[in-house]
Amino acid sequence: MDTSSQLRSGTVISASSLIGPATILVALGVIVPLLFLLRYSFNEYDPRLLMVEAFTPANYVDFFTDPYFLGAFFTTVRISVVCTLACILLGFPLAYVLARTQSRFKNLMIIAVVIPLFVGNAVRAAGWMTLLGSQGFLSVTLMDLGITSTMTEIMFSETAVVIGIIAVNLPYMVLTLQSVLESVNRNLEEAAFSLGAPPLTMFRRVLWPLSMPGIAAGTILTFILAMNAYATPVLLGGPEFRMLAPLVYGQFQMNNWPLAAAIAFVLMATTLLLTVVASLVTRQGFRN
Amino acid sequence: MARLQLDTLSKRYGDFYAAQDVSLDIADGEFLTLLGPSGCGKTTTLRMVAGFVEPTSGMIHIGEREVTELPPWRRNTGLVFQNYALFPHMSVAQNVGFGLEMRGVAKAQREPKILEALRLVRLEHLADRLPRQLSGGQQQRVALARALAFQPDVLLLDEPLSNLDAKLRQEVRLEIRNLQQRLGITTVMVTHDQEEALTMADRLVVMAEGRIQQVGTQRDLYERPATPFVAGFVGRSTFLRGRMKADVLVLESGLSVRCGRRLVGDAVLALRPERVTLTAEPPAGFDNVFIGEVEIVSYMGGLTDVHVRISPSDRIIAQIANGEGVRLPEVGNRVHVAWSSNAAIFAVPREKQPEAVH
Ligand SMILES: Nc1ncnc2c1ncn2[C@@H]1O[C@H](COP(=O)(O)OP(=O)(O)OP(=O)(O)O)[C@@H](O)[C@H]1O
Ligand SMILES: [Mg+2]
Numbered sequence: 001m002d003t004s005s006q007l008r009s010g011t012v013i014s015a016s017s018l019i020g021p022a023t024i025l026v027a028l029g030v031i032v033p034l035l036f037l038l039r040y041s042f043n044e045y046d047p048r049l050l051m052v053e054a055f056t057p058a059n060y061v062d063f064f065t066d067p068y069f070l071g072a073f074f075t076t077v078r079i080s081v082v083c084t085l086a087c088i089l090l091g092f093p094l095a096y097v098l099a100r101t102q103s104r105f106k107n108l109m110i111i112a113v114v115i116p117l118f119v120g121n122a123v124r125a126a127g128w129m130t131l132l133g134s135q136g137f138l139s140v141t142l143m144d145l146g147i148t149s150t151m152t153e154i155m156f157s158e159t160a161v162v163i164g165i166i167a168v169n170l171p172y173m174v175l176t177l178q179s180v181l182e183s184v185n186r187n188l189e190e191a192a193f194s195l196g197a198p199p200l201t202m203f204r205r206v207l208w209p210l211s212m213p214g215i216a217a218g219t220i221l222t223f224i225l226a227m228n229a230y231a232t233p234v235l236l237g238g239p240e241f242r243m244l245a246p247l248v249y250g251q252f253q254m255n256n257w258p259l260a261a262a263i264a265f266v267l268m269a270t271t272l273l274l275t276v277v278a279s280l281v282t283r284q285g286f287r288n
Numbered sequence: 289m290a291r292l293q294l295d296t297l298s299k300r301y302g303d304f305y306a307a308q309d310v311s312l313d314i315a316d317g318e319f320l321t322l323l324g325p326s327g328c329g330k331t332t333t334l335r336m337v338a339g340f341v342e343p344t345s346g347m348i349h350i351g352e353r354e355v356t357e358l359p360p361w362r363r364n365t366g367l368v369f370q371n372y373a374l375f376p377h378m379s380v381a382q383n384v385g386f387g388l389e390m391r392g393v394a395k396a397q398r399e400p401k402i403l404e405a406l407r408l409v410r411l412e413h414l415a416d417r418l419p420r421q422l423s424g425g426q427q428q429r430v431a432l433a434r435a436l437a438f439q440p441d442v443l444l445l446d447e448p449l450s451n452l453d454a455k456l457r458q459e460v461r462l463e464i465r466n467l468q469q470r471l472g473i474t475t476v477m478v479t480h481d482q483e484e485a486l487t488m489a490d491r492l493v494v495m496a497e498g499r500i501q502q503v504g505t506q507r508d509l510y511e512r513p514a515t516p517f518v519a520g521f522v523g524r525s526t527f528l529r530g531r532m533k534a535d536v537l538v539l540e541s542g543l544s545v546r547c548g549r550r551l552v553g554d555a556v557l558a559l560r561p562e563r564v565t566l567t568a569e570p571p572a573g574f575d576n577v578f579i580g581e582v583e584i585v586s587y588m589g590g591l592t593d594v595h596v597r598i599s600p601s602d603r604i605i606a607q608i609a610n611g612e613g614v615r616l617p618e619v620g621n622r623v624h625v626a627w628s629s630n631a632a633i634f635a636v637p638r639e640k641q642p643e644a645v646h
Pocket of ligand 1: 301305306324325326327328329330331332333480
């Protein structure tokens, strides 16, 4: 009895010593600043005095009444939803091939998927410019082929940002889905076929529901990344383009800490809310 | 339920034949077992019937239908996988009803059929469970019920018992056989377990290196094996190799064995252990008697195996039925080994034939 309780308290101690440092780091590095920020968001801003101690919802009210901010808000949500859906649609077939391939080059294929992440944001943006800019490869090729007569400018538009975010987020979706699909035994697909299910039915009834955990995880991951994208909208969207993360930073730069904090919290709350909704929806899908 | 015909079915991977010229005619309601060592092409053959492996050449008929080109979902075959492959996100009832659902059977009509299929495997009380809440044996039976519920033309089983423990395997073996006979469903089972094959099937097919070695009943294969491979694979045999001189096989060691048959050239003789007699004194009435030294005695309950060396290069295995008053020889004893020439199974080796197993 004594030895077992000793053992147990020993386990507790070693477990807490294992997770302790990380917990402290998270508490100090994330939660404390967040609490400060939350407090700031209820302060007032004065162009001369900067932040003035107060307790007012004015910043939030400003945000949700100003078309400028609201526009950025809806752009961010819209782009995140579009990018996430695109990642599912593009990522699933890719992940399926990766999960099922018998090829010797499987590892190379996986590296090829991850390669976009090896490249820094600025370098990647420069790459997109050479491809999508008005003097870029796409525009010139389209003109050379006689498909268009004027220059095609995709750079500095919502399209460019969507393409850019998809390119960054797709690897996360593919890798998440791939690991889940690998755990779905190929025999399950064959069983469905032998029971009379044509491929699409098999997909709908077996593969899709069984890959739901991966879809959910991948969706949450890519959605959060898209909502909080900073570099891509700044570099590919141009000066006129607005998403929330750059906006937060912009307000900080203008020393309007209270408003920046309020926008940051709107962004965080929206991300959380939509993530919860997405995971509820996918869990619902899994049940059926 | 239907007759199943395979006509010179082959599957080639590169220049390697996983199955070659497999021809089988399986009668309506027959239980056929594909038996053979690992890698001999059993699964490949079965999967060609199910539609998962596209034959390089040959034809498959189920009943009157030619199905060679049909995708698996249009073949109407019930397939049981070695790992059961139950859909983990569906209840037992949903699993069993899946085939019916795919055939457009309305929910109300599905229910009684699902229950009926579950009753066949005595699992109707578990209809609402999820597969992970079942034991291995129960999962196996659900897989069987799922494969039977939509009344397939043929039932295909790929090593259905290999994930069960020995005792359960015996039970399920009988259960599957009973069920198959009751339903009268044409069945092809793959196994590399001889005993399983012997106890379950109407007819057996022995395969080696992608080719059919012999098709026949248990008795055919055991008593009249067509090749040394079959003689070694079905039951056990002692093999004696040599050259024929009239009706005598001269072994490499110089010993002469009477065969009761005239043949020419190189030959292999297979002796069943239970057909060999061991005596202390010279026995009468046998045309082959050799003196040898006992090397191994292994007691196995009802039977005892005795290995006797009759020459530096020849060893004979004899089997003794244990019983009251039966005296077992001991290692080192000198004994007489005897058999009559008509007890030997005889086989002439052909070129490029799979090595016989010992
Ligand atoms: N997709 C494939 N590509 C190349 N060779 C294959 C392929 N599938 C099977 N083979 C080969 O074909 C041969 C027969 O395989 P098969 O699975 O039919 O054997 P089996 O008799 O079922 O063996 P086991 O008892 O081990 O299951 C094996 O040598 C195997 O390596
Ligand atoms: Mg096999």
